[in-house]
Amino acid sequence: MTRAQTARRRARWPWVVLVVALVLAGLVVAGELAARAIVPSTVRSLVISNLDLPADQQLDVQTPGVLLPQLISGTLDEVRLASDDVTIGGITGSARVTATDVPITGGELGTAEGTVSIDQDEFGSLLENSELPITRIALAAPNATVEGELELFGRQIPVGLTVTPAAEDGDLLLAPVSLMLNGAQVDLGAVAGMIGGAAESITQPQRVCIADRLPAGITLTGLRIEGTRAVADISADGRITVDQALLENGTCPSP
Known part of the structure; x- marks a missing residue:
C-alpha cells in the first residue's frame, strides 16, 4: 500500500466514525421516540385495568427523563398521573x-x-x-x-x-x-x-x-x-x- 493510499484511508477514518456515531444516535433517538409513544399508553392501560376504571377514562400519563436507560434498568424513575374527573x-x-x-x-x-x-x-x-x-x-x-x-x-x-x-x-x-x-x-x-x-x-x-x-x-x-x-x-x-x-x-x- 502506497503512502498516498494510506493517507486517503486515514483521511476517511474520522468520517467513518462520524457516520457510525450519527447512525447510533439516530437509533437511540428513534428508540426514545418509540418508548415515548408506547410507555405512557401502556401505563395508562395498566392503571385503568387495575383500578377497574372505564376504558375511555380520561387519564394523562407523563414519564419524565430519558426513558431508554429506565427501560433497560426495568424501573421507571417517576410516573405522573392526572385526571380531571375520576372515581376511585x-x-x-x-x-x-x-x-x-x-x-x-x-x-x-x-x-x-x-x-x-x-x-x-x-x-x-x-x-x-x-x-x-x-x-x-x-x-x-x-x-x-x-x-x-x-x-x-x-x-x-x-x-x-x-x-x-x-x-x-x-x-x-x-x-x-x-x-x-x-x-x-x-x-x-x-x-x-x-x-x-x-x-x-x-x-x-x-x-x-x-x-x-x-x-x-x-x-x-x-x-x-x-x-x-x-x-x-x-x-x-x-x-x-x-x-x-x-x-x-x-x-x-x-x-
Missing part, C-alpha cells in the same frame, strides 16, 4: 398522583403520593359517619359550613356549624369555628355547657373515619379547603400494585 373508591374528583420507582414488569412501587380535589357534594358524602345534622353544606376557604336541624328542648332548631377540616391519622378532623342556633350566632364555649347529648358533641372537634370510602392501600394525609373545593392529600402503600386487597375499600370501626 366511590369518591369522584380531579386527581394528581406521582409515583416513583415504578417496576415495568410488576412489583411494588417506591412511593405514590398526590392530591384529590372534590366538590361540596362529594365532601358532604364524606361526613356521613359524623354526628353532624346535615341538610346542606357550603365550602369557602378555609372552612366548611354545615346546616341542618337539631332537637333541643323538644324542638327542631335550625343549626349552622362552621368547621375547619384537616386530617389526623387517616381520619377527617373537623374543628368547630362558630355556631348558629335558630339564626343567631352563639359562643361555642358558652353553649357547650348548656346543651347535652348529641347536641353538645357538635361543639367539640370531631374525628370522622373515611377508610370505608377509600381503597385500603390509600391513606388520607392532609385536607384543606381551597375556594369552594376540598383538596385531600393522599399517600398510597407501595404494595397496592401487587396486593389486590389494598384496592378494596377499607373499613371503619363499628359505632
